[in-house]
Amino acid sequence: MIGLAVGLLVIAGCGAAVVYAFLAPTSTIFRPVLFRGPAESGSVVLTFDDGPTSPFTEQILDILAERKVPATFFLCGKNVERHPEIARRIVREGHTVGNHTYSHPLLYLRTRKFLAGEIDHTQAIIEKVTGVHPSFFRPPYGTRWFGLMPILKARGLTMVMWSAAGYDWKYRTEAIVKATTREMRSGSVVLLHDGHERQPPEKVDQSSTVRALSAIIDAAMDKGLKFVPIEEFTPEAVE
Numbered sequence: 001m002i003g004l005a006v007g008l009l010v011i012a013g014c015g016a017a018v019v020y021a022f023l024a025p026t027s028t029i030f031r032p033v034l035f036r037g038p039a040e041s042g043s044v045v046l047t048f049d050d051g052p053t054s055p056f057t058e059q060i061l062d063i064l065a066e067r068k069v070p071a072t073f074f075l076c077g078k079n080v081e082r083h084p085e086i087a088r089r090i091v092r093e094g095h096t097v098g099n100h101t102y103s104h105p106l107l108y109l110r111t112r113k114f115l116a117g118e119i120d121h122t123q124a125i126i127e128k129v130t131g132v133h134p135s136f137f138r139p140p141y142g143t144r145w146f147g148l149m150p151i152l153k154a155r156g157l158t159m160v161m162w163s164a165a166g167y168d169w170k171y172r173t174e175a176i177v178k179a180t181t182r183e184m185r186s187g188s189v190v191l192l193h194d195g196h197e198r199q200p201p202e203k204v205d206q207s208s209t210v211r212a213l214s215a216i217i218d219a220a221m222d223k224g225l226k227f228v229p230i231e232e233f234t235p236e237a238v239e
């Protein structure tokens with residue numbers, strides 16, 4: 001009986017470890033991964049996923065320009081095809097563009113061929129449209145799978161996760177500001193969205209994120225933090 005209880009505990013423990021390894025944005029089981037910068041840097045990196053979308057990406061760009069804040073946009077290839085002019089504007093205004101796959105699939109149980117296809121197709125589209133060859137990759141839903149790291153390494157892509165999130169795929173404005181500012185500290189990589197990949201394009205509404213953005217920038221400045229380009233943070237290397 002005790003043996004069974006211990007066995008079940010071990011299984012539950014292993015299960016929890018596996019869930020953490022695959023799901024937690026701060027898990028380093030798949031390395032190297034960039035999910036935060038140096039704690040003493042006094043810097044924060046702002047990231048937006050799932051775009052470009054209209055008018056939300058443009059409204060976010062307006063705010064970033066007004067506040068002189070740099071950001072990184074993890075673009076989906078299919079959305080770059082929909083809005084090439086917005087992708088070009090992101091680059092023109094000095095922000096970083098990263099690869100967020102072509103169609104935003106869950107990456108679990110995928111073949112290397114599938115993973116490479118999603119990544120390569122998006123690299124090619126972003127490069128063709130903006131002239132920039134991305135150096136950063138963020139997996140959809142933060143999902144990672146075997147075979148992904150060698151594919152990224154071969155292409156010189158750094159895996160980027162996050163250490164502070166606005167949960168703007170489910171929260172409204174006030175809750176987004178609260179969640180983000182609670183987790184945001186020196187060295188944070190902040191996750192927000194200018195698109196919503198579980199919605200069809202005509203149903204995407206990121207107005208809550210747009211409305212939250214100024215307050216998030218204010219909160220960071222109140223904490224004495226400055227926004228920096230993602231290139232200033234380095235990934236946690238394999239030991």
Ligand SMILES: [Zn+2]
Pocket residue numbers: 049050100104139140141197
């Ligand atoms: Zn996404």
